[in-house]
Amino acid sequence: GENVEQHPSTLSVQEGDSAVIKCTYSDSASNYFPWYKQELGKGPQLIIDIRSNVGEKKDQRIAVTLNKTAKHFSLHITETQPEDSAVYFCAASEASYDKVIFGPGTSLSVIP
Amino acid sequence: DAGVTQSPTHLIKTRGQQVTLRCSPKSGHDTVSWYQQALGQGPQFIFQYYEEEERQRGNFPDRFSGHQFPNYSSELNVNALLLGDSALYLCASTSGTGGVNEKLFFGSGTQLSVL
Numbered sequence: 001g002e003n004v005e006q007h008p009s010t011l012s013v014q015e016g017d018s019a020v021i022k023c024t025y026s027d028s029a030s031n032y033f034p035w036y037k038q039e040l041g042k043g044p045q046l047i048i049d050i051r052s053n054v055g056e057k058k059d060q061r062i063a064v065t066l067n068k069t070a071k072h073f074s075l076h077i078t079e080t081q082p083e084d085s086a087v088y089f090c091a092a093s094e095a096s097y098d099k100v101i102f103g104p105g106t107s108l109s110v111i112p
Numbered sequence: 113d114a115g116v117t118q119s120p121t122h123l124i125k126t127r128g129q130q131v132t133l134r135c136s137p138k139s140g141h142d143t144v145s146w147y148q149q150a151l152g153q154g155p156q157f158i159f160q161y162y163e164e165e166e167r168q169r170g171n172f173p174d175r176f177s178g179h180q181f182p183n184y185s186s187e188l189n190v191n192a193l194l195l196g197d198s199a200l201y202l203c204a205s206t207s208g209t210g211g212v213n214e215k216l217f218f219g220s221g222t223q224l225s226v227l
Binding site: 001004006034036041042043044045046049089091096097098099100101102103104105 | 214215
């Protein structure tokens with residue numbers, strides 16, 4: 001079955017610096033790659049997603065890249081702020097309405 | 113517009129008991145999925161309901177069952193609770209027919225503790 005790996009497991013950056021989280025997936029049938037942010041006591045919140053026919057997508061300070069050949073995808077957060085501190089999950093699925101396989105998560109801390 | 117709502121928010125049960133968790137999908141959504149999130153881990157897919165039928169199932173035992181009602185709301189039932197069932201149970205909704213702009217939205221979850 002599909003397996004999603006994620007690195008690093010913890011990440012600490014100074015406010016204003018950039019943060020990068022990298023993921024790999026195993027199932028070639030995966031076509032949809034969402035990223036979720038989870039704050040303490042809350043459910044995962046979708047922050048950005050990318051589909052297999054696109055190599056890069058940007059939304060303000062957040063960008064995702066996808067290399068389908070290498071089965072790699074990454075999240076980039078620029079100009080980090082303390083409110084960016086949370087656990088981030090990458091995920092993969094065949095379609096947006098399909099079951100989603102999550103990575104183990106990255107705990108991001110932004111130090112003021 | 114209310115998002116995905118789950119009840120109760122917290123629950124404490126004893127080993128061997130049975131539990132029912134409830135979920136109302138986001139307005140306009142007809143597909144409900146359930147996930148289990150153990151402490152410090154990513155959510156794991158339990159099953160998905162569409163048109164009142166179980167459409168997909170993850171690697172969970174038959175003790176985990178569900179139901180979807182005509183108004184698209186859903187229940188997750190867990191029988192013969194084990195200590196290892198302690199986790200955050202998340203409900204997520206989307207449109208079953210997909211579409212380029214369709215997304216998966218999560219509720220805040222039910223924290224289940226089995227003693």
